[in-house]
Amino acid sequence: MLVTESLGAGPEGAARAAALLQAGRLVAFGTETVYGLGADATDPVAVRAVFEAKGRPVHNPLIAHVADADAAFALVVRTPAARALAASFWPGPLTMVLPKRPDCIVCAEATAGLPTLAIRVPSGPIAQALLRTVARPVAAPSANPSGRISPTTAAHVLDGLAGRIDAVLDCGPCPVGLESTVIDLSGERPRLLRAGGIAAEAIASVLAAAGLPELDHAPRASAAGPASPGMLASHYAPRLPLRLEADAVAGDEALLAFGTALPGAALTWNLSAGGDTGEAASRLFAGLRMLDEKGIQLGLRGIAAMRVPGAGLGPAIRDRLARAAAPRPGQPTGAGPAGG
Numbered sequence: 001m002l003v004t005e006s007l008g009a010g011p012e013g014a015a016r017a018a019a020l021l022q023a024g025r026l027v028a029f030g031t032e033t034v035y036g037l038g039a040d041a042t043d044p045v046a047v048r049a050v051f052e053a054k055g056r057p058v059h060n061p062l063i064a065h066v067a068d069a070d071a072a073f074a075l076v077v078r079t080p081a082a083r084a085l086a087a088s089f090w091p092g093p094l095t096m097v098l099p100k101r102p103d104c105i106v107c108a109e110a111t112a113g114l115p116t117l118a119i120r121v122p123s124g125p126i127a128q129a130l131l132r133t134v135a136r137p138v139a140a141p142s143a144n145p146s147g148r149i150s151p152t153t154a155a156h157v158l159d160g161l162a163g164r165i166d167a168v169l170d171c172g173p174c175p176v177g178l179e180s181t182v183i184d185l186s187g188e189r190p191r192l193l194r195a196g197g198i199a200a201e202a203i204a205s206v207l208a209a210a211g212l213p214e215l216d217h218a219p220r221a222s223a224a225g226p227a228s229p230g231m232l233a234s235h236y237a238p239r240l241p242l243r244l245e246a247d248a249v250a251g252d253e254a255l256l257a258f259g260t261a262l263p264g265a266a267l268t269w270n271l272s273a274g275g276d277t278g279e280a281a282s283r284l285f286a287g288l289r290m291l292d293e294k295g296i297q298l299g300l301r302g303i304a305a306m307r308v309p310g311a312g313l314g315p316a317i318r319d320r321l322a323r324a325a326a327p328r329p330g331q332p333t334g335a336g337p338a339g340g
């Protein structure tokens with residue numbers, strides 16, 4: 001068992017985090033989306049250690065993080081859609097899946113052997129500085145044990161991974177609070193693989209304005225299999241059962257509210273009293289954790305979630321809630337955890 005170092009975000013902590021990453025160690029750090037578990041993406045030993053620390057299935061590829069678009073396009077092919085989307089959304093919570101360049105230095109372990117690479121330029125100032133100092137691509141899936149709720153604070157990271165990783169760099173709470181939107185640009189038509197921190201409408205309108213092929217919005221599994229290797233059902237799992245679209249709540253339930261909270265719950269976390277999906281996204285994972293922990297302490301039977309609208313970041317929130325509510329091992333009809 002390792003002793004996980006807690007690093008402050010000052011120059012000393014950031015320098016230590018960069019040195020550890022360059023030495024092939026595992027360092028969690030905050031981005032604008034969630035905390036990522038970073039490893040040198042060019043180092044197969046470091047990347048294997050990420051899968052191991054998270055208990056993540058090795059067929060589920062990782063996102064590589066770099067400091068700017070030039071660093072990204074040294075690794076992947078700059079297609080016309082990639083150029084347009086990078087100009088509009090990087091740095092920011094958009095991940096693009098693109099063909100790897102022949103000279104791409106990211107190791108095969110990070111991409112699960114695929115010819116494509118998922119890549120992103122995060123906007124958090126500390127993450128930016130860290131990536132510039134490390135000066136190589138950093139693979140960083142969410143810094144939680146596979147299948148559990150993603151972390152949006154350094155304390156959440158330690159809850160799940162203390163003793164399994166070398167360090168966590170405290171970058172404060174994550175402002176977006178949901179993972180990046182993932183778009184596959186390796187085919188003829190751009191395709192949404194995962195709803196996330198940038199609304200699909202915003203992406204669709206940039207593509208349309210540039211006269212590029214229209215966004216295919218079908219993110220979920222088809223008969224042919226999951227859209228993306230990590231898109232299996234159960235994920236983000238609290239320990240208490242979660243039910244969706246609640247329009248009433250019992251006295252022995254916890255309530256995840258949106259807008260005007262339903263009366264009668266034992267415990268309530270309001271995602272956004274004013275009905276704002278951006279605010280709701282930023283409060284989602286912390287709320288699920290709080291309701292789960294306190295709910296278990298109080299002996300409650302489950303969490304009821306109110307309906308979240310389908311506009312803005314609503315689809316991304318609904319996606320996370322649907323997966324948090326999906327059957328999982330230990331429950332009567334279990335599908336395996338996807339792991340991320």
Ligand code: AMP
Pocket residue numbers: 060061062063097111114116117118140141142179182193194227228229230231339340
């Ligand atoms: P996470 O690291 O947990 O935020 O998840 C990253 C998501 O991106 C997972 O759903 C992966 O399956 C997906 N992903 C990563 N690389 C690729 C790729 N090359 N092709 C398709 N999907 C990918």
Ligand code: MG
Pocket residue numbers: 141142150339340
């Ligand atoms: Mg994840």
